[in-house]
Every structure is written in C-alpha cells, then in structure tokens.
Amino acid sequence: FVREIKALLARDGIAPSAPLALPDEVREVIRRRLEPLAPDVRRLLGVASVLGREFALPLASAVSGFASADALGLLAAAVQAGLVQEAGRAERYRFAHALVHDTVYEDLPVAERAALHARSATVLEELHELDTDARAAEIAHHLFRAADRVHVERAVRFAARAGELASAALGYEEAAGHYERALEAQVATGRPLAERLPLLLRFGAAQIGAADLDGFRATFLEAARIARELGDATSLAQAALGFASLRHYTGPDSAKIGLLEEALDALGEEDSVLRACVLGRLASASYYAYPARERDRLSRTAVEVGRRMGDRDALSRILLERYHVLIGPDDAEERIAASLETARLAAETGAVGLACEAHLQAHADLIIVDDPARAEVELAAAESCAAERRFGYHRWRLLLTRAMRAMMAAECARAEDLAGQALAVARAAVANDAGLVWAGQMFNLRRAQGRLDELHGLAENAVAQYPQTPIWRHALLVIHAERGDLAQARPLLDALAAQDFADVPRDWGWLASLSGLADACAILGDARRAAVLYDLLLPYAGRNVASVHTFWGTVARSLGVLALARGDVAAAIAHLEDALVRCVRLGAASEEVRCAEGLARALLARDADNDRARAARLVEDARRRAEVLGLR
Numbered sequence: 001f002v003r004e005i006k007a008l009l010a011r012d013g014i015a016p017s018a019p020l021a022l023p024d025e026v027r028e029v030i031r032r033r034l035e036p037l038a039p040d041v042r043r044l045l046g047v048a049s050v051l052g053r054e055f056a057l058p059l060a061s062a063v064s065g066f067a068s069a070d071a072l073g074l075l076a077a078a079v080q081a082g083l084v085q086e087a088g089r090a091e092r093y094r095f096a097h098a099l100v101h102d103t104v105y106e107d108l109p110v111a112e113r114a115a116l117h118a119r120s121a122t123v124l125e126e127l128h129e130l131d132t133d134a135r136a137a138e139i140a141h142h143l144f145r146a147a148d149r150v151h152v153e154r155a156v157r158f159a160a161r162a163g164e165l166a167s168a169a170l171g172y173e174e175a176a177g178h179y180e181r182a183l184e185a186q187v188a189t190g191r192p193l194a195e196r197l198p199l200l201l202r203f204g205a206a207q208i209g210a211a212d213l214d215g216f217r218a219t220f221l222e223a224a225r226i227a228r229e230l231g232d233a234t235s236l237a238q239a240a241l242g243f244a245s246l247r248h249y250t251g252p253d254s255a256k257i258g259l260l261e262e263a264l265d266a267l268g269e270e271d272s273v274l275r276a277c278v279l280g281r282l283a284s285a286s287y288y289a290y291p292a293r294e295r296d297r298l299s300r301t302a303v304e305v306g307r308r309m310g311d312r313d314a315l316s317r318i319l320l321e322r323y324h325v326l327i328g329p330d331d332a333e334e335r336i337a338a339s340l341e342t343a344r345l346a347a348e349t350g351a352v353g354l355a356c357e358a359h360l361q362a363h364a365d366l367i368i369v370d371d372p373a374r375a376e377v378e379l380a381a382a383e384s385c386a387a388e389r390r391f392g393y394h395r396w397r398l399l400l401t402r403a404m405r406a407m408m409a410a411e412c413a414r415a416e417d418l419a420g421q422a423l424a425v426a427r428a429a430v431a432n433d434a435g436l437v438w439a440g441q442m443f444n445l446r447r448a449q450g451r452l453d454e455l456h457g458l459a460e461n462a463v464a465q466y467p468q469t470p471i472w473r474h475a476l477l478v479i480h481a482e483r484g485d486l487a488q489a490r491p492l493l494d495a496l497a498a499q500d501f502a503d504v505p506r507d508w509g510w511l512a513s514l515s516g517l518a519d520a521c522a523i524l525g526d527a528r529r530a531a532v533l534y535d536l537l538l539p540y541a542g543r544n545v546a547s548v549h550t551f552w553g554t555v556a557r558s559l560g561v562l563a564l565a566r567g568d569v570a571a572a573i574a575h576l577e578d579a580l581v582r583c584v585r586l587g588a589a590s591e592e593v594r595c596a597e598g599l600a601r602a603l604l605a606r607d608a609d610n611d612r613a614r615a616a617r618l619v620e621d622a623r624r625r626a627e628v629l630g631l632r
Helices: 002-011 024-034 039-051 057-064 068-080 098-106 110-127 132-146 149-168 172-188 193-209 213-230 233-243 254-267 273-285 292-309 312-326 332-349 352-368 372-388 392-408 412-426 434-449 452-465 471-482 486-496 510-524 527-540 555-565 569-586 589-606 611-629
Strands: 054-056 084-086 092-095 544-546 551-554
Touching: 024 098, 039 054, 039 057, 039 068, 039 092, 039 098, 039 110, 054 057, 057 068, 057 092, 057 110, 068 084, 092 098, 110 132, 110 149, 132 149, 132 172, 149 172, 149 193, 172 193, 193 213, 193 233, 213 233, 213 254, 233 254, 233 273, 254 273, 273 292, 273 312, 292 312, 312 332, 312 352, 332 352, 352 372, 352 392, 352 544, 372 392, 392 412, 392 434, 392 551, 392 589, 412 434, 434 452, 434 471, 452 471, 471 486, 471 510, 486 510, 510 527, 510 544, 510 551, 510 555, 527 555, 544 555, 551 555, 551 569, 551 589, 555 569, 555 589, 569 589, 589 611
Parallel strands: none
Antiparallel strands: 054 092, 084 092, 544 551
16 A cells, blocks of 8 residues: 555655645545545544544544544554554554555544644643643644634643743754744734743743744844833843843944843842843943943942842853953953852752853863863863753864864864864854854964965955954964065054054953964064063963963963064073973973974074074974974
8 A cells, every 4th residue: 555655656756755735646545545444443543643643542542532442443444454553662553654644634624623633632631630741742732733712822831831841851943843833823812912021032042042043133132122012121131131142252242232231221220130140241242342341340240249149040150251251361360260160050050051161161261371280170070061961052162172172282183173063063053153263273273284375365354254353364464474475464564563562452362363463573573563562471471372262372482482583582592491391281282393493493593502402403303293293
C-alpha cells in the first residue's frame, strides 16, 4: 500500500515528505483502503488523526468514547488494512504514512474536527489533572485548533505555561512559538492590552534565547508602547531591560539609552530591585554616550541599591554591568573583584550562564594583570559551567577564549579553527558584533603569520563601517607599516597623532591601539611620537594587552620598542628582558618571538661585551621557533 502511494508521488515528481496538498489520485488510493472498514474503525481513525501521526490508545479510546478493549479491536482492523502500525511502545500506534494521516484528518468535516480537538484538550486535562504541565503544549495545540472563542483563554493559559516550561529547559525557539501563538489568539479575540503585556515580555525573552535579534527588539518596543499607554512603570522598565539586552562596543545606541532613561524616570527615586537593574544597564549601555564619571556614578548607585535590596540574582547581574562600565586600561583589579563576586552569586542562585561569563571575564583580566595561574583556574571554572549550559551565547564566548589562548601559544591552525567555530556559533546565538570580534582575532593571527596583506580590505571596510571604533584606523596603520608601505603609513600616523594621541578613547581598545601605534612609530623612526607613547604606556608597564577574545601582547615589549626608537637603549633592554620573562610565564609563544627579536636589536644597538653573540643566539632561536610555529 505504501509502495503504491510512493509510486504515485514519484510519477508526479513529488517527494513523499513534501508538505504539499495531496494529489487527488493519492487521496483516492487511501480512501479506497478506508472504504471497506467498519464505520466505527473509520471513526476511531478520525479521532486518532486529530491526536497526531502517532497516538496513544488510551487517549484515543477516551476521546472517542470507545471502551479500551473495543478500541483495541477496532485498531487491529486498521493494522490489518496496513493503515496503522504499532509504534514500538506499549499502547502506542502510528499511521503507516504521513499521507494516510493527512487524508483522514483533512476528510473530517471542519466542525467535527474542531469539536474533536476541544474534546481532546478536555480529556488530556482530566487524565493529567495532577500534572497538566507535562501536556501543556499538547493541550494548548488542541485548544487553538478548536478555533472557538470559548476556548481562547484556556488556550492562552496553556500556551503560556508551555512557553515557560520550554524556556526553563532552554528550548527557546519552542518557547517563542508557544508565546507567539498565544499572542496571536489574544489579538484575534480582542483581549485587553493588560493581558497582552506579560506575554510580550516573556516572548521577547524567549526570542533572545532563540537568537532572533530583530524580533526581540520589535517585541520589547511593542511591550514598551503598551506599558507607556497603560502607565505601567514596572512593565516599561522590564521592556527597556529586555530591549537593551545586547551590549556592543561600536558606538552609542540612542534608542536603547532613551528607553532606559524613560524607564528610570517612570520608576522614580524609591529603591527597588528593578530600579537598580535599570541603573546598572543604563550605565553599561551608555559606554559611548555618557562621560566616564557619569557612567561610574550610575553604576555605583546601582550596586549600592542592589546590595540594600538583598536580591542575589539581581546583584550578580548589576555587578556584571559594572564590569562592562569599567572596561578600559584602568580598574583591572576592580573588574576582577566584580567578576569573582558575580560568579559566586551566580553559582549560589543557579545562574550557570552568568557564572560562565563572569569566569571568562576574570580569566581575561588575570591575563592582563599577569597572573596566569589564577587565570587557569577561572578558565577551568568557565569550562565547567559551559558544560552545563547549552545556550549558544556562552559557547561562543568560551570558543573565543579558547581561540585567544591558542593564539597566545602560537597554535595558529587551532586558533583559526576555533575562531571559525565561534563565528559559526555566533550566527545561531545572541552574539552582537561577532563579525567584528572575528576580524580582530584574524588581524592578530595574520599579523603573527606575516600575512597582514590579506586583511587590508577588511581593515578599510571596518574603518568605514565603525567610525566610532578608532582601533581599526590604528590597525590599518600597522598593516601599512609592517608591509613596508611607508608612504601610506606616514600621513596616517600624522593624522592619528595630531593631538599627541590624547584623542584615542580610553576604552576597551586603548592599550591595544597604543601597542599597535608603538610598532608603527618604531618602523617609521618617529622618535618624538615614540616618546609621547612611551610616557602614556609607562604606567601600565606591568600589564598585558588582552580581552576575552584576543591577546595583543605585553605592554613591556611596546615600551621596549618605544624606548629603542627614542634612543634609550638601556631602558629598551630592561623592558624587553621583562617582556621575555612575562611571555614565558604566560606561555605566549608568538609574543616571545617578537620580544626576542626586539631584544636582539636593542643589544646590537648597545654593542657591549657579548651583546652581539647573545643577539645572534636570540635571533637564531627566534627564527627556529617561528619556523616550527608557522610564524613570520
């Protein structure tokens, strides 16, 4: 029978699994198999088709009204006719083919079909009255299919519960589907806006988990509109927090900031958990919009209010926001403290994803302050958290860190593979600026490999696309300088140094920018600007240049390069010796090769006893290591 159906479909060029209207001839073949069956068998099959392609005998019996023994006998006739088969589990059956199910279902009169769906929902509630959660999605499905305004309220209630359960199980796409159906039903039946608002907020949260970047913003904007219309300050604040969920470091987002400001005004001055959360989110969202002092004031206020309220989950999230407020060349120790407290609170409240992010942040900052042993502990903790969490965002962040560590170790092929994996994961996760992060990783990798030529076009595009992110102008300067295109490099350096680098934003990229500028100044032999950069970087001599996703090098090496460019050979040697020690401690093989080459140049410039011999050994060792590691 199934072979006959497949042959008819193949003749018409239709795949058996294609979701198309059934050709009349196929329907007739199936109907001919149904015709000889007794009316009660056909009636039971109609009920079963409403329950799905696969169905349970007890449920089919209860919905149809047949006694269990009678239903079993009727199904035996359908099995004998090849229309139904056992599903491999006790009292479970399935239609022999999806086309059989579809024909039986679609041949039911519309009114009868709707009534059977309503009856199915009622029976499911009765059979599972002590635990309707287990069948919430199924009950909601039947109530929606019943297509009766009488059942809408129940349908919405069960769909909302199914959405909650799916979200709790990290099934965000499924959850979003449940919420969307519930919202559509509310609109179709003209339910009050006040009932729609809570569902919109939950729908937006599910869309974030499902990586629907455009969808969640539209949902939260709609929620904000309704909250504004209803004068609901609490829901307005929740909508603002949802809308501002994603962070990015490519410039201000006026829509996000404006909604958070409106929400803060609506909440008033009285302490509350929600006010603390909005303050914290506004402080981090305004990274490029507010002066640093104002952001710090907002963030400190948020932490103070959060501590007074005693809500550990809220405080952990506020501290995470504070970390992002503090990102820059300073405050690494405070960032570490905030990350460690966030991780502790998140572990206590079961927020595994938040704990993972906090551990990764602490790992990066411990690399920056040159404490690799503690950094390893934090990375291991992040790995442990990620193993418990399926949400793609945290897997993306972990892959970025793994790629960064591989780059540090000059494991170029592995680093490139991990960076590519991260980018692929980012497409299915809420990973804002993922392409920009990948480009940054590729810049450092190709630089170590001596292949910066490949990224010239990418850097030019990034300069045009992200005018608020000057680090890409600095990267373009490095590309010109290191490939020997000095005619392009000199005017670019002149433009970037017009204010003696005072206009380089002291943001997340400040140390990385100055590190690249240092190398360009040295290549161009610009002693005066090298002196300016040296003074700017000297307070950070004990730091390394890193983030969650990229390791740029040691400040000590940059200081050594600059000292040599300005003619202070003794200082250059001291800095480069220090940098070499740091590289060995960090396991930063690529940076170690660059430090060895720089130290060899400084030794040759000093030319004291044994300097030439030591320089020759350093160069030879660096050459061998570079060859083995695939570096330039």
